[in-house]
Amino acid sequence: MVKVIVLGAHGQVAQLAEQMLFTDGDVQTTLFLRNAKRLAKDKDKATIIEGDTTNEAELEKAIAGQDIVYANLGGTSTIVKQAEAVIEAMKKTGVKRLIWISTLGIYDEVAGKFGEWNKSVLGNYITEYAKAAKKVEESGLDYTIIRPSWMTNKDKVDYQKTKKGQPITNTEVSRKSVASYIYKLIKKPDEDVQESIGLEKPGTQGNKPSWY
Secondary structure, three states, X not given: OEEEEEEOOOOHHHHHHHHHHHOOOOEEEXXXXXXXXXXXXXXXXXXXXXXXXXXXXXXXHHXXXXXXXXXXXXXXXXXXXXXXXXXXXXXXXXOOEEEEEOOOOOOOOEOHHHHHHHHHHHOHHHHHHHHHHHHHXXXXXXXXXXXXXXXXXXXXXXXXXXXXXXXXXEOEEEHHHHHHHHHHHHHOOOOOOOEEEEEEOOOOEOOOOOOO
């Protein structure tokens, strides 16, 4: 039995991943979020904890005894502080495996006109998420950073991976694909350790996402 805690458990990708975890009898899931009422529907499927991901003490209490931390966090103004709190809580509790959702462009890895567009739209969001990712990379934890391309709600799993230093040229990937990769990492926790992985759907090159 593997014990997984999802931080930011109300996020769209997080909820897709959670549905996969709930149906797996070998996974015990804990959901951590600011407003527990949002996931009251899942109270019979997981342990639900209400808390603040910038509060190290609350995180430490929730993370203790877990095997894997999956952090699906947001907030441009607080993402660095959240990264610091998660890292310290994990170190104090001896939990090593971290799945960290970041954003596209934190290494200036998005190629061509798409890269220019991505930077113009995301702006400071990229800067702050890059700082948070650097904290994760320097943490000494067994992390996997995930950098999805622009996400869709398409009901299909179709993605390819790129590693840090490789360009990203495809403009989209489905949330279901990202959730499936997260679930794969939870089932195979030795995969892509201390790697920063870009996820993109092949064949979606362009100057920006087709729907934008």
